[in-house]
Amino acid sequence: MAAWCADNLRDLAGWEASNLSLSCSSNEAARLLDGSIRQIVSWRDCDLLDGISKTFERLKEAEPDAALASALLLNMEAFGTGTSVEINPEFRKLVERNEALARSPSINARERLHLMAASLWARGYLPEAQDTWEEILAEYPNDLIAVKFAHDSYFFSGNAQGKRDSVARVLPHWRKDEPCRSYLHGMLAFGLEECGQYEEAERNALVALSLRREDCWATHARAHVMEMQGRSSESREFLEGTVQDWEPGWMLACHNHWHNALNYIEEGQYEVPLQLFDNEIGRRARRSEGCLDIVDAASILWRLELEGVDVGKRWSDLPDLSRHIHDHFLSFNDAHYVFALQRAGKDKDAHELVRSLQGFVRSGPSNNSRRVAEEVGQSLCEGMLAYCEGDYAKAVSCIMPVRAGIHRIAGSHAQNDVFTQTLVHACLKTGETEHKEFARTVLLERAQKKAHTGIAERLAKKLAESQL
Numbered sequence: 001m002a003a004w005c006a007d008n009l010r011d012l013a014g015w016e017a018s019n020l021s022l023s024c025s026s027n028e029a030a031r032l033l034d035g036s037i038r039q040i041v042s043w044r045d046c047d048l049l050d051g052i053s054k055t056f057e058r059l060k061e062a063e064p065d066a067a068l069a070s071a072l073l074l075n076m077e078a079f080g081t082g083t084s085v086e087i088n089p090e091f092r093k094l095v096e097r098n099e100a101l102a103r104s105p106s107i108n109a110r111e112r113l114h115l116m117a118a119s120l121w122a123r124g125y126l127p128e129a130q131d132t133w134e135e136i137l138a139e140y141p142n143d144l145i146a147v148k149f150a151h152d153s154y155f156f157s158g159n160a161q162g163k164r165d166s167v168a169r170v171l172p173h174w175r176k177d178e179p180c181r182s183y184l185h186g187m188l189a190f191g192l193e194e195c196g197q198y199e200e201a202e203r204n205a206l207v208a209l210s211l212r213r214e215d216c217w218a219t220h221a222r223a224h225v226m227e228m229q230g231r232s233s234e235s236r237e238f239l240e241g242t243v244q245d246w247e248p249g250w251m252l253a254c255h256n257h258w259h260n261a262l263n264y265i266e267e268g269q270y271e272v273p274l275q276l277f278d279n280e281i282g283r284r285a286r287r288s289e290g291c292l293d294i295v296d297a298a299s300i301l302w303r304l305e306l307e308g309v310d311v312g313k314r315w316s317d318l319p320d321l322s323r324h325i326h327d328h329f330l331s332f333n334d335a336h337y338v339f340a341l342q343r344a345g346k347d348k349d350a351h352e353l354v355r356s357l358q359g360f361v362r363s364g365p366s367n368n369s370r371r372v373a374e375e376v377g378q379s380l381c382e383g384m385l386a387y388c389e390g391d392y393a394k395a396v397s398c399i400m401p402v403r404a405g406i407h408r409i410a411g412s413h414a415q416n417d418v419f420t421q422t423l424v425h426a427c428l429k430t431g432e433t434e435h436k437e438f439a440r441t442v443l444l445e446r447a448q449k450k451a452h453t454g455i456a457e458r459l460a461k462k463l464a465e466s467q468l
């Protein structure tokens with residue numbers, strides 16, 4: 001990454017001068033904290049800091065009990081979405097350590113709020129975590145750690161307005177010369193896009209990219225705008241023409257390749273998405289074993305199958321998901337895992353995941369993860385499994401009633417379209433007249449958000465043929 005990331009990292013006096021005082025005593029820890037959040041916000045390793053893993057190691061060594069460092073590291077663990085305090089003792093210990101630090105009399109009020117927010121997020125209480133970050137931002141709008149993780153957690157709770165407004169509120173308080181200010185435009189762009197304000201979203205993405213062309217989050221936000229507006233060929237040219245800028249962007253690079261695969265599927269071209277799966281998306285998911293990479297990989301294969309494409313043995317190329325059967329941190333993950341497991345021939349595991357989710361709904365903690373699972377996720381997962389097993393009527397009866405709440409499971413409109421498409425296919429496959437009406441309804445709803453392009457046309461054609 002460009003040298004700016006390691007330039008002028010704030011020491012204790014620097015943080016104090018930014019009205020963001022730290023209670024730790026190590027200037028090295030203060031500087032590494034700055035270096036960490038800069039890399040996190042830009043989604044890429046800074047060579048001068050030896051990358052994020054080394055930066056984290058050094059941060060922990062520099063002052064193991066530094067409050068904001070602990071909060072930030074827990075935020076990053078929770079961001080992975082691949083575990084929970086209910087099933088992972090190590091993760092629980094990390095959360096409890098944060099909670100103990102939050103009770104320390106030697107930290108300041110802002111740090112205490114950060115530690116509380118991180119613990120709330122890690123325990124699956126996302127709206128409560130967001131309220132806590134917003135409390136920080138009301139007084140400290142230039143607190144980038146709060147800006148960044150509030151933004152991410154709004155994404156994981158399907159709160160598009162929160163994603164937009166949280167950044168919109170603080171942006172006017174940022175000086176033009178603050179090192180990460182441009183990234184706020186990329187975040188705002190994504191929030192605007194998810195709220196359907198496509199022109200303003202693209203304008204902000206372009207502002208961000210004009211300031212830092214390597215901003216892969218702004219690239220991603222612009223790809224979303226193009227996806228929703230049906231500008232697939234323009235999006236292909238944009239993503240493929242800037243690939244060198246965004247490809248170092250950690251898991252977002254995998255996700256941007258996923259977006260590009262969607263462009264081709266939209267156009268009814270299936271060879272390139274298969275190549276993108278083989279060379280990028282599936283390969284990266286296997287290497288990272290990260291949940292966000294895995295759901296993207298599963299999503300592409302499923303979408304191709306919905307289009308009638310034979311994906312061969314690629315389901316078996318996905319990482320082993322059996323260790324995630326009991327996570328239930330995000331219903332979004334569960335709803336992808338269930339079909340990925342079934343398609344990989346692990347029917348028992350797919351059923352076990354659904355049974356485990358039903359148990360989580362019955363007796364899990366009273367957090368956001370459980371609420372969403374109870375109201376949307378369980379039914380969605382049962383519907384996806386029913387579809388996998390050819391019980392299309394059950395798939396319709398499970399997914400149709402919860403479709404308006406699917407955004408709550410996390411994921412973007414583009415990501416959750418996989419469930420909308422599945423629902424329409426299920427409606428068409430039962431042959432029931434009532435279900436054909438459902439298909440028409442869902443396609444009309446889909447058209448309110450997304451331009452009428454290739455996939456919509458093919459689905460509408462199938463519907464028309466089913467009525468002949």
Ligand SMILES: [Fe+2]
Nearest residue numbers: 220255412414
């Ligand atoms: Fe996306």
